[in-house]
Amino acid sequence: MHIEILGARYNKYINIDNLCKNVSNVFGLEVKFKKIVLDFGLAFDPHRLQYYSTKLLELIINSGNLNNDRKSIILTDLDLFVPILTYVFGEAELNGKAAIASSHRLHNEYYGLPRNDELLQSRIEKEIIHELGHTFGLIHCSDNFCVMHSSSYVEDIDLKYSDFCKECRKIYNSL
Amino acid sequence: MDNKNFGILIVDDEQIVRESLYRWFIEDGFRVETAENGADALRKLQKSSFDIAFVDIRMPGMDGLELQRRIKEIDKSISIIIITAFASVESAVRALKEGAYDYVTKPIDPDELSHIVSNIINQKKLMLENIQLKQKIEDLSQVEEIVGESPQIKKVFELILTVAKTDTTVLIRGESGTGKELVAKAIHANSSRKYFPIIPVNCGALNDNLLESELFGHERGAFTGAQYRRKGKFEMADGGTIFFDEIGNVSEKLQVDLLRVLETKQFTRLGGEQLINVDVRIICATNRDLEQAVKEGKFREDLYYRLNVFTIFLPPLRERKSDIPILVEHFIKKYSQVMSKPIMKIDPDALDVLMRYDWPGNVRELANAIERAMVIGKPPAIKKEDLPFQLLSNGVDKPLSDSLEEIERAHILKILNQCDWNITRSAEILGIDRATLYNKINKYKLR
Numbered sequence: 001m002h003i004e005i006l007g008a009r010y011n012k013y014i015n016i017d018n019l020c021k022n023v024s025n026v027f028g029l030e031v032k033f034k035k036i037v038l039d040f041g042l043a044f045d046p047h048r049l050q051y052y053s054t055k056l057l058e059l060i061i062n063s064g065n066l067n068n069d070r071k072s073i074i075l076t077d078l079d080l081f082v083p084i085l086t087y088v089f090g091e092a093e094l095n096g097k098a099a100i101a102s103s104h105r106l107h108n109e110y111y112g113l114p115r116n117d118e119l120l121q122s123r124i125e126k127e128i129i130h131e132l133g134h135t136f137g138l139i140h141c142s143d144n145f146c147v148m149h150s151s152s153y154v155e156d157i158d159l160k161y162s163d164f165c166k167e168c169r170k171i172y173n174s175l
Numbered sequence: 176m177d178n179k180n181f182g183i184l185i186v187d188d189e190q191i192v193r194e195s196l197y198r199w200f201i202e203d204g205f206r207v208e209t210a211e212n213g214a215d216a217l218r219k220l221q222k223s224s225f226d227i228a229f230v231d232i233r234m235p236g237m238d239g240l241e242l243q244r245r246i247k248e249i250d251k252s253i254s255i256i257i258i259t260a261f262a263s264v265e266s267a268v269r270a271l272k273e274g275a276y277d278y279v280t281k282p283i284d285p286d287e288l289s290h291i292v293s294n295i296i297n298q299k300k301l302m303l304e305n306i307q308l309k310q311k312i313e314d315l316s317q318v319e320e321i322v323g324e325s326p327q328i329k330k331v332f333e334l335i336l337t338v339a340k341t342d343t344t345v346l347i348r349g350e351s352g353t354g355k356e357l358v359a360k361a362i363h364a365n366s367s368r369k370y371f372p373i374i375p376v377n378c379g380a381l382n383d384n385l386l387e388s389e390l391f392g393h394e395r396g397a398f399t400g401a402q403y404r405r406k407g408k409f410e411m412a413d414g415g416t417i418f419f420d421e422i423g424n425v426s427e428k429l430q431v432d433l434l435r436v437l438e439t440k441q442f443t444r445l446g447g448e449q450l451i452n453v454d455v456r457i458i459c460a461t462n463r464d465l466e467q468a469v470k471e472g473k474f475r476e477d478l479y480y481r482l483n484v485f486t487i488f489l490p491p492l493r494e495r496k497s498d499i500p501i502l503v504e505h506f507i508k509k510y511s512q513v514m515s516k517p518i519m520k521i522d523p524d525a526l527d528v529l530m531r532y533d534w535p536g537n538v539r540e541l542a543n544a545i546e547r548a549m550v551i552g553k554p555p556a557i558k559k560e561d562l563p564f565q566l567l568s569n570g571v572d573k574p575l576s577d578s579l580e581e582i583e584r585a586h587i588l589k590i591l592n593q594c595d596w597n598i599t600r601s602a603e604i605l606g607i608d609r610a611t612l613y614n615k616i617n618k619y620k621l622r
Contacts, residue, residue, distance in 0.1 A: 038478045048282075053537060054194070054195070054198075068592075079585065081282065082195035082198070083189075083191045083192060083282065084191075084195040084196055084199075084258075084282055084283055085195065085199070085282050085283050085284070085285050085288070086282045086284045086285065087285065088285065091198070092202070094198070094201055094202060112212075134202055137491055138202060139178075139201075139202055139203065139204035140178075140202055140203045150202070150203060150289060151289075152284075152285040153285035153286060
């Protein structure tokens with residue numbers, strides 16, 4: 001089993017090597033990075049000016065490139081949504097093979113604050129680990145500091161560690 | 176409450192909405208089901224229970240408002256959240272007026288969604304905790320049963336239930352051992368104050384200074400040894416009941432203090448200046464002749480009238496001897512469980528001894544006699560020789576005094592009890608007419 005991060009229109013300030021290393025440390029699996037080209041136009045909503053994350057996930061799932069030895073996650077900087085919600089940071093197939101994470105709302109500039117690459121790196125790492133956690137069957141955790149805690153605001157993400165709490169670690173290790 | 180025990184039903188005709196919310200809540204670990212219309216939702220509600228229902232206000236067929244009404248008919252405890260487009264906010268407000276928990280407009284802010292759901296979960300957890308705590312308090316405050324079927328004790332039950340629902344001050348009168356504290360606890364347990372404490376104060380057990388400090392508390396340094404501020408029993412009983420046992424033994428000084436608290440519901444701690452307000456119900460008990468004490472100037476008349484608002488007279492056991500068999504059965508069962516001893520009954524001749532005895536110590540003395548007999552007796556039944564010596568030596572139906580009136584009173588009561596208070600039969604046996612018997616019952620205050 002290994003993890004594959006698929007970069008598609010991703011933020012150039014993200015340090016990919018560090019990202020792969022840190023994700024690998026959390027899951028104890030090899031992490032590979034690959035740039036891909038996706039037809040984002042199929043998921044674009046011209047009224048909301050956002051991209052429908054479930055459709056992007058479907059694009060990957062239906063591409064025939066996924067297999068059981070691999071968890072794949074798309075890394076993008078596009079603004080994602082699902083129709084009922086105003087936005088999402090990411091989406092995953094619970095206990096599945098694919099996920100998607102966006103850095104669009106994770107950088108400070110989005111909130112009118114000065115650029116902070118270190119913070120962006122930390123936030124996207126947590127978001128990627130969180131969504132990948134779902135693909136391994138982990139659900140949201142009530143521990144505010146656990147990476148699997150549900151976050152609706154970046155402040156919530158900043159509060160979390162980029163690792164599982166004891167309970168989630170126990171579940172992950174038992175898989 | 177674990178999230179997996181928490182059920183969410185999503186009702187929306189748009190598949191995309193159902194799927195998005197489904198995925199969102201599944202990641203939170205909830206039990207989630209979806210329904211594409213009102214009829215489908217009602218079917219699912221019949222099959223399993225849900226805590227939250229997200230209901231789209233505009234759906235073909237049954238709309239969200241109608242569905243909300245139907246859901247509430249099935250299960251009132253479901254929190255309904257109306258999903259609406261901005262244009263239909265007015266209908267959402269109507270839904271709120273009809274009992275919806277909240278409404279969200281499409282598209283929903285993820286943070287708003289998380290907040291609404293976590294608020295509902297917290298509320299349900301608190302409600303559950305509240306129910307469990309109330310149950311625990313009820314279990315803990317289970318009052319020891321007052322046992323008896325005689326007309327006299329039935330009258331006491333009636334009075335307890337009548338006065339319990341009010342906040343009236345109650346004076347319980349009766350000889351020692353008749354169960355005055357049990358009655359006080361029963362009044363408290365049947366009142367709206369039952370979730371607050373009942374604080375007993377034994378006025379006969381403490382000297383004046385100690386009792387004052389016990390009742391009103393004290394400030395630090397109020398007297399030698401008062402190293403800390405301490406709350407008194409009045410403060411501890413706030414919201415509940417304070418039970419003064421042996422109120423007739425309270426000193427004149429304390430009678431004045433008590434009267435002031437009864438009138439104003441305010442007091443100060445010893446050594447303090449701050450006025451403290453309390454909301455307490457007062458129940459008092461005494462075996463003393465308070466009227467005589469008032470006449471002799473030993474008990475303040477104004478306090479007497481303050482306390483003597485609603486009086487419950489507890490009959491002595493000798494006046495309700497028909498209750499002895501049932502009391503004996505009750506105590507045998509109780510002590511047999513406590514001692515794990517299989518004595519389940521009493522021999523008829525032993526019971527006869529108990530029926531003939533006067534019981535000056537009342538029910539408490541009877542309970543002690545049975546307990547003793549259970550200790551020394553052997554299964555399967557209590558025998559005559561297991562009973563205390565004084566019962567056996569004194570086991571005759573002797574008069575209480577040499578006064579003719581006392582003898583008449585005791586004899587009438589005996590016949591009434593023998594006849595289960597059948598007035599006609601009792602009058603026949605006594606050789607008097609019914610009217611005379613009624614007059615004598617009133618004269619001797621037998622009922």
